[in-house]
């Protein structure tokens with residue numbers, strides 16, 4: 406049985422990924438900030454679910470989690486925790502402090518979490534690191550505003566391609582995925598797809614990833630996403 410670790414699992418896509426990986430018989434280590442949500446706590450009646458606290462920008466918390474998981478194999482790491490950043494990300498309104506927060510959570514934390522868990526990931530026979538990015542970080546799309554969010558996702562795309570190059574020789578797959586425009590607190594109710602649909606696609610992708618896929622950018626349906 407494989408083990409998947411999912412960050413930001415209290416709500417939205419992370420919660421739904423947790424539910425679906427459990428349904429498929431995986432062991433899931435789901436991380437939350439502060440307190441697990443009621444919805445996540447309810448899933449913990451499943452013995453295959455382990456809940457761990459993790460603020461992804463807290464370096465000592467990351468270190469502590471890694472120590473708690475010493476000896477544990479992690480087959481799939483899903484760097485899902487993310488923030489849209491400030492409400493006003495217009496040219497006139499964007500504040501440097503909110504922009505730095507978006508980078509801390511969306512761009513830097515995925516690498517810090519991955520690095521801390523690398524010995525657990527490398528124990529897997531089929532190690533995969535999936536970082537949830539966004540089409541809003543793509544250079545191919547015309548866009549206006551949302552400076553912090555867009556640039557933080559563009560940055561994490563580059564981070565993951567560098568990581569993929571570095572880990573390829575060790576047989577570790579690292580890729581980025583656009584999860585779709587999803588009806589969550591972040592995506593809003595007018596979004597295209599439900600968290601269930603997104604998670605189903607992401608899970609199928611996770612199951613079929615091979616070393617040929619490392620360093621690539623995928624859609625939630627498993628197609629190539631333009632950079």
Ligand code: NDP
Nearest residue numbers: 413415417418438460461486487539586587589590591592
């Ligand atoms: P939500 O806003 O619904 O949930 C975000 C999750 O990330 C929450 O569990 C939240 O925890 C957690 N989180 C945020 N900051 C931190 C932090 N510093 N430390 C730990 N956990 C944190 O977002 P979605 O589920 O919609 O998004 C999940 C991922 O998908 C994100 O990376 C997002 O950028 C990406 N995405 C989403 C799209 C969409 O349409 N929804 C489109 C493209 C990409 P808490 O509950 O404690 O706040």
